[in-house]
Amino acid sequence: MVHAMAETLPARKTNEAISCLQAYWNPQRHGFCAWKMFPGNEDIYYDDNAHAAQALITAYEATHEQKYLQQAKTILTDLIMPSAQKDGGVPWHTNNQNCRNACSTGPAAVAALRICAIEEDHRLAAFAERALKWLIATLRDPQDGLIWDSLVFNADGSPNINKMKWTYNTGFAIHGFTLLYERSKNPDDLKVAVSLAEAALNPQNSMFDHTLQDPQKRMYSDSSFFLHHLVDGYRVLSKHALADRLRNEIRRIAAWGQEFMFDPSDGLYFRGSCPYSISEELRARFNQEFGVNKELSVNGQERDEHGNLCKTLIGCAAWARILHAAEEVN
Template sequence: MAAQLRDPNREAYNIVCGFWREFYNNHERTFWAKKKCNGCYDDHKFVIWSVAVAVQAVVDGARLFNELKPLIDPAIQIFQKYKNPKIRGYSAAENAGDDKDIYYDDDAQVASCMITAYEVTGNKLYLDQGRELVHFLMTGWNNNPDARTKGGMCWHLTNHYLNACTTAEVAKACLQIAKFIPQEAKMYIDFAAKCIDWQIKVLQDPSDKLIMDGVQDTEVNVNTMKWTYNLGTTLSAAANLYYVTRDSHWKQIADELAEAGINRGVFFYDRDYDDSKRYWRDGSYFEQLLIEGLADYLLYIPEVPQSMGDRIHDEIQRHLIMFYEFMKDPRDGMYIQSFEPNRTYKEVYDTKYVKHFGNQKEWSLKDEDKDGDGNPQKCLMGGGAAARVFFQGARVVPKVDPYDF
C-alpha cells in the first residue's frame, strides 16, 4: 500500500520547502516562474494574491518549524516590490511605486502576512508595516452618500464592488492587529464589527446561511454566487469578535456559519454524489480559508458542543485525505489547485477515482492546472494554498487516523 497521510503539518512543511525551491529566485529576490503558469502577469512574475498566499504559508510553517524562520524576511520583503508608497497600498503587480491597480482583499491578505510574521518573530518592523497597511485598508469603506448600497468594503481602489471576501478579510486583519496594539484595539475591533454586521445584513442568504459574493455600490441586486472562502473568512472574523467582546450576537452568527460550512446539502458541496462522498468543490486557494474559519471557530468559541467539534474534525479530516490522495503529484509531491477528484492527474483518475467514485464523472483538468499543451502544471498559488490546507487543517486534525483508500 502506498504511503498515507499521517501528519498534516509535516506534509505542509514539505510543500513549503518544495515551492520555495521551485519558485524563489535569489537573484531577483522574489518568486519567479521558470515557465509561465497560473497567477503570472507576465512570463515570470506573480500577482500579489499568489505571493500573499505563499508567504502566509511560509509564516504559518515558521510558527512550527524553526528551520523555516530564515525564509520569513526574504518572503515579507517581496511585498515592497508591489507597494505604492504615496497611497500606502500594494498593487497587483510589481511597479515603480505609482501603480493604482490595488485590490483591498489582496492587501488584507498581505497585512495578515505581516502581522503573523510579527507574531512569529517579534520583529517590530513587520508590525509597523502591518499597521500602516491596515490603516490604508480602513479607507476602503464605502462612504459614498449617493451609493444605492451603503457601507461595505470596496473591492478595488477604483471599483466599488462591495464584496464579501474584502469585507471579511479586512475585518480579520483588524482583529489580528488589535491584539498587538492595545491602545488602538477598540478602533480596530469596532471597524471589524461594522464589517461583519454589514456582511450578515447584506450578503448572507437567510435560507442556508451562506455568504453571497457581493454587490456593486450603484446596484441593489446581490451577486448570489456562494464561495467557500466567503463563509470561511466571515466565520473567522465572527468567532474572533465573540472572543474579544463576549457578545452573544457574534456567537450566534459564528454558530450558524460553522453549521452551514459542514452541511453537505449546501451550494458549495458537489451534490452530484451521494451524501457520504460529497466534498467542497472550490479550488484549494478558497478551501484553505474555509478550513481556517472552522479552526478559528473551535479556537475562539470554547462553548462549542463536543458533537459539533467532532463533526468539524471529521469533515476536515475527510477533505485532507481526499486532497492528499487525489491532488498530490505522485512524482514530486506537489499539488495542483483542484479539490475535485475527477479533475486531477490522469493516472490518479484511472486508479483512485474510478475505484472510489466509479465512472460518475469524466476526467479533465481545470484550465488553471494545465499548461498551454494541456498537461498538468503546478503554480505558486497551488503550493501556498496546499500548504495552508494542511497547516490550517492540522489545527483541528493534528494526526490523521489510519484509513483505507
C-alpha cells in the first residue's frame, strides 16, 4: 500500500502511511515485523522487508525525504544482505536459514540496484549482481525459462526445489536484470531480461489461466499482489526492448482488472484475476464475454470470515500500481 500511495498520491499521504508502517519496525533487527513491534517479536520475513525497502525508495523519490532512503539501505545492509553471504540467495524468514526464495532474493536485488541508481554503492551493486546470478543459475526452469519458487535444504543437506511458478518471481528477475543492464551496459544482462520477459509473455506457460482455448485471450491466473511485480518488470524493460509487446501487455492486464476486478458499487478492486472465482455475477460475465461455461470456483481469499465478498488493501494497492503503470506507458 505504501508503494502504491507513494506512486500516486501527494507526499503528505505517503508520509502518513510510512508513519503507520513504523509501528512494525524492530530497531534491534533493523527490519519490519509481520505484526506490530513488541519486545521479543522475531516474526520477520526477508521478502516483506525487501518489499518495504522498495516502497521506501519510491517514497524517497516522491518526497525527497532522505530518511526513507536511509531506512531502505539499513534494511538491505543490516538485515537482508548478511543472510545471503553463503551463496547469494536470500531466505524467506529469519528463523529458517535452510531455504533460499525467489520472492526474497529478487526484490532485494531490485531494491539494491534502485538505490545504486540514486547514489553509488558498490557493496549494494555487488550484492544485487550476485543475487540475480544465483537466481537464474539455481531457480530458472531451463524448459520454459520461468523462475521457480524456492530452494530448500533437507535435513541431510540435499537440495530440493519447489517448482511452483508465481508471476512475481519472474517479474523480479526481469526487473533486476534490466536495472543491472542500465548500470553495467552489458548486453548479456539485457539479453537475460528479454528472454525472461518472452518466457513470461508466452500464454502457453503455467502462469496463465488455460480456461480459454484462444491463447491470445488468456490472462495470468495469479493474485494481483503478485501480478503487479511482473507488470513492474515489463514496464522497466519496455524502455530498452520489446516496447510495443510489453506496453500492450501492461495495458491489457489493466483493462482486464477494470472490466472484471473493479466493483463499481464501492470503487474498489477484488484481489485476484480470475472472475469465475469471485461471484456468480462475474462468472456469468466471463462466460458471456468468452463463450465458455466455466463453473463458479470460490476463492476464499475474496471473502471475509462470514463468507461475504470483501476487498483488501493489498489487492486494491496492487491494482492501483498496475493502473499507474498502464498510464505511464501510454
